[in-house]
Structures are given as C-alpha cells and as structure tokens.
Amino acid sequence: MTEPTEKTSTLPPGWLDIESLDIEAKGIAHREDGKVVFVEGALPFEQVSASIHRRKNNWEAGTVTAIHRESSQRVRPQCPHFGLHPGACGGCKMQHLHPAAQVAVKQRVLEDNLWHLGKVKSETVARPIEGPAWGYRYRARLSVRHVLKKGTVLVGFHERSSRYVADIRECHVLPPHVNAMLLPLRALVGAMDAINTVPQIELACGDDVTALVLRHLEPLSEDDLARLRAFALEHGVQWWLQSKGPDTVKLLDADGAQLGYALPDFDIQMPFKPTDFTQVNPHINRVLVSKALRLLDAQKTERVIDWFCGLGNFTLPLATQAREVLGIEGSETLVARSRENYEKNNARLGTERALAATKFVARNLFEMTPEMLIADGSADKWLVDPPREGAFALAKALADLNQQRELRQGWTPPRRIVYVSCNPATLARDAGLLVALGGYRCVSAGVVNMFPHTAHVESMAVFELAE
Structure with a gap:
C-alpha cells in the first residue's frame, strides 16, 4: 500500500478551485495550506480569481473577480438588480444557479x-x-425611503449586505401584478404629504385579494387618504393602515373583501x-x-x-x-x-x-x-x-x-x-x-x-x- 502524497495545486497562481457552496451561496475553496476561502459569486466546479476583503487565521472571504472555468449550472439571472455590483438587491442569493442545482445544494445542507x-x-x-421558481412570494415587507440625493422614493428590499434600500424597478419573485406596482408605488408615495413618514409597506396576497399594509409614523391627511383610495381602485388592492404596533392595523375602508x-x-x-x-x-x-x-x-x-x-x-x-x-x-x-x-x-x-x-x-x-x-x-x-x-x-x-x-x-x-x-x-x-x-x-x-x-x-x- 503506497503512502498518500500531499496534494499539490496545478492551478495558476491566485486561482481558486471551487469545491462546493455554503448555505449563503458562497463558493468554498481551499488554499494549499488548507485555509478555507469563501467566495461570493462563485459556483462549484468553477475556477476563479477573487478579491479577498477579510482574512482570519483559518479562513478568508472575498468576491469573485474573474471566472476562468464556468459551471454548467450557472445561468443568467432573470433580475437586473441581482449581482455583486454596487446597489445590487440583497433579496436573492442564488439567481445565478440553476433552480434544480439550488435544490440539490439545500438537500446537502x-x-x-x-x-x-x-x-x-x-x-x-x-x-x-x-x-414555481418565479412569482411565488405572496408575503413581503417592502422598505420605503425618500432619498433626497436621488430625488426619488425607493420601494423594495435592502441592498446586498447594507441598510440602504435598493433602487429596484422590477422583482420577479413577487407575483406579476405586484411586480408591476413597484414603480406606481414609488410615484404614489412621492406624491403624498407623508412622503418622509411612511417607512414600510407590507404585502399579503390571498387567493383573490391583495392587501398592502402602510406603516405611517404620523396621521395621514385627507388628501393622502384620497390618493390611497384612487391607487386601490386603479390597481385592485386593499389598503390597511398601521399607525403603531401590529395591533393597530386596520382596514382603510371597512367593507373590504376577506383575505x-x-x-x-x-x-x-x-x-x-x-x-x-x-x-x-x-x-x-x-x-x-x-x-x-x-x-x-x-x-x-x-x-x-x-x-x-x-x-x-x-x-x-x-x-x-x-x-x-x-x-x-x-x-x-x-x-x-x-x-x-x-x-x-x-x-x-x-x-x-x-x-x-x-x-x-x-x-x-x-x-x-x-x-x-x-x-x-x-x-x-x-x-x-x-x-x-x-x-x-x-x-x-x-x-x-x-x-x-x-x-x-x-x-x-x-x-x-x-x-x-x-x-x-x-x-x-x-x-x-x-x-x-x-x-x-x-x-x-x-x-x-x-x-x-x-x-x-x-x-x-x-x-x-x-x-
């Protein structure tokens, strides 16, 4: 029986061989000395280069900068806001991986x-x-921010690893009719007197009713209530208002259909x-x-x-x-x-x-x-x-x-x-x-x-x- 030989790398200097994926969808590689490297944006069986932004004794973390050999399971993300670029939405982690491979990763986890x-x-x-891989998210908590520097209102999820709200204009995990409402919701809040005091809209879809819960920090004006009613009529939604905690949630108009x-x-x-x-x-x-x-x-x-x-x-x-x-x-x-x-x-x-x-x-x-x-x-x-x-x-x-x-x-x-x-x-x-x-x-x-x-x-x- 022969003695095991030490593994030597045949990769060019700086390249990493991605072996698997962790639950945060980061590729896992090992350096020759055994140190683990977690690489955002990399998939199993890919060979990549990465920019390392965090180093510890036993592991490092970085972001992919180049893919030298691509995985057959890599797909083009459907959402333009997904990725590693500045301002990318943090709502999804695996859009670059084929849905069947996502399930296999989760089974292994x-x-x-x-x-x-x-x-x-x-x-x-x-x-x-x-x-369904798309249009499945019937519950969501959408953050709302009036960003003076951008001169607009943002409605959506937070940026990747950030407290800022992503500037998203479409979201394909939301039902199509809700996805189509993202820009109209921005325009609605932008026209309200309460533009700076509505931090959140919670979505709840039933089989026949779409409810939007508006969190408002100050009482709403009659003009704002009229704007909400006009939006509800145009888009077929039901508004609920939340002035404080969850026990304060109430229908804007009490004759609404049951979720x-x-x-x-x-x-x-x-x-x-x-x-x-x-x-x-x-x-x-x-x-x-x-x-x-x-x-x-x-x-x-x-x-x-x-x-x-x-x-x-x-x-x-x-x-x-x-x-x-x-x-x-x-x-x-x-x-x-x-x-x-x-x-x-x-x-x-x-x-x-x-x-x-x-x-x-x-x-x-x-x-x-x-x-x-x-x-x-x-x-x-x-x-x-x-x-x-x-x-x-x-x-x-x-x-x-x-x-x-x-x-x-x-x-x-x-x-x-x-x-x-x-x-x-x-x-x-x-x-x-x-x-x-x-x-x-x-x-x-x-x-x-x-x-x-x-x-x-x-x-x-x-x-x-x-x-």
Whole structure:
C-alpha cells in the first residue's frame, strides 16, 4: 500500500478551485495550506480569481473577480438588480444557479446539518417538494425611503449586505401584478404629504385579494387618504393602515373583501389578516400540507396534536381525517383566529362532513416540561411546525419521558412525528434528541423549496417510535 502524497495545486497562481457552496451561496475553496476561502459569486466546479476583503487565521472571504472555468449550472439571472455590483438587491442569493442545482445544494445542507449537528442519518432521502421558481412570494415587507440625493422614493428590499434600500424597478419573485406596482408605488408615495413618514409597506396576497399594509409614523391627511383610495381602485388592492404596533392595523375602508387562501385537497378555507403569519409561497404550502398529512396518515380512530399550530394551516386539514385534534400555539391572537377558522369551516361543511372535535390552546412552547406533556394527554401522532428557533423544549420533554418512564403515569408517546422545519440547524438539534434519547428513528427527510433563489432551507422529517 503506497503512502498518500500531499496534494499539490496545478492551478495558476491566485486561482481558486471551487469545491462546493455554503448555505449563503458562497463558493468554498481551499488554499494549499488548507485555509478555507469563501467566495461570493462563485459556483462549484468553477475556477476563479477573487478579491479577498477579510482574512482570519483559518479562513478568508472575498468576491469573485474573474471566472476562468464556468459551471454548467450557472445561468443568467432573470433580475437586473441581482449581482455583486454596487446597489445590487440583497433579496436573492442564488439567481445565478440553476433552480434544480439550488435544490440539490439545500438537500446537502439539510443532510450535513442532520449528521454534523444531530448525529442523525435519515433512512430515506425524500424527494424534494418544488414549485414555481418565479412569482411565488405572496408575503413581503417592502422598505420605503425618500432619498433626497436621488430625488426619488425607493420601494423594495435592502441592498446586498447594507441598510440602504435598493433602487429596484422590477422583482420577479413577487407575483406579476405586484411586480408591476413597484414603480406606481414609488410615484404614489412621492406624491403624498407623508412622503418622509411612511417607512414600510407590507404585502399579503390571498387567493383573490391583495392587501398592502402602510406603516405611517404620523396621521395621514385627507388628501393622502384620497390618493390611497384612487391607487386601490386603479390597481385592485386593499389598503390597511398601521399607525403603531401590529395591533393597530386596520382596514382603510371597512367593507373590504376577506383575505384568505384555500386548501382544496381538504375543502378548507383559511381566512387571515395581513399581519397574521402565513406561508410566503401558497403553491408550495398546498403541496406541503397534503404531503405532511399523507406522511402522518392520521386515522379516524386517532388523536393528533398539532404543535405550533398558528392559524390552523395543518390543524383544520387534520380535523378532516382524525378522531380528535389538539392545536397548541404560543400566540393568543393566532389561537383566537384558528378557533374562528374552525367554526367557519365547520358551519360551511355541514353536519355530514363535520370536522373532528378540535381544541385550541395558547401556551409558551419554549417552556414545555414532561409534566405539561402528560397533562395534554396521549396522542397517536404529532405534527410539529415550529419557527426558526425549533422545538427544543418539546423534544427534550419527550426525550425525558422516554428516559424516565416512571413519570409517564399511563401517558404514551406518539408513534409517528412529522416535523416541518424552516431551519435545518434547529431541526438537526431536535432530531438528535429524538433519536439519541427519545427512542425514535428518522425514517425520512427532504427539502421543501419554499423560497427559490434564496438561501432559506425549508424541510420536512418523519420520525417513527423505534419500539
């Protein structure tokens, strides 16, 4: 057996061989001494030159200055505001990479996180859930700035790695009708008396209604209110006004149509307010809910708990399948909304198709204990859909009950858990607890491309009780 030889570079001086991509869409290379170099704008299998702007003992960071060998997965960005140039929009990170390759990068990030952070290897890699690459962003927070030096109002996202608002005139991840409104919105704010006191417009699109929430720091004049009404009439939108915190949001004109979206696979209608949390991408959300419930496979004889239930996005579809459902959420406001949505859907469906008995509870899920789990009662199956912080307290309480079975008092753990995650790192941490201490196997894990062209990784994992 021959001794391994030290790797020597055949690249010209200053060139870098890009080996992979990190979650921020930066190319990763290694110098001959092993130092890692992160290169913005570079893709795997490319040979590049880079301008280094940050140096540490073990790594460097820079920006690509020349591409000597181009990746076959490199594509021309659809948006003229994407790139590394001064003033480039920071809303997307991966427009230069083919959408299919973006999904592959995210799948690798998920698998790497599960293994390196949680020491978990999924038994099966689930097929990615994908949808439209453009026009998918039905939720957005658009910053508004009156820039005297430019003599204009800017409406859009921030510049790359900057607090300044990018001078964008088009955005193709927004729905086409919203993209077409960007310049008219600039003109609208530019004509308002409140030109310097409206810092933000929040977008919320339903299936039939487009709502715009205008944050205003001072009361609006009658002339400005008239301008908003004229804009709404011309562009078919609904204005909401926000004078202070989220609880001050109100319709400009009270007879507006109801925002909402449908989950047609379950004949469920989901009304919501523009500041309620809903998924950014409704196309993917419909597929995600259907896939999650197929994997959970709730039966008419089973009790199911939906943790972090929000508006009832999963809870109400579950109520079409299970015997009994418990939805638990940290926000009192969302719990009240989920109860309303349950009642409205039950009344619409009638007695023949009535939803299962469903209860909603407001609770801080980041302070869960084994005693609280026991008090909630046994459930055959769980659906868990936490925010970016994950569900550590919940997973730990479940693991503690597995390690200290004398505490159970007749309580039994769920046989199956479907965990929907928007942060692979916290999913990996929680999966590590469930597998190492909770008595579960990770039978499946895969990515959900909820946010094409961004570095955001949504995923779904399935855990089965090992006993």
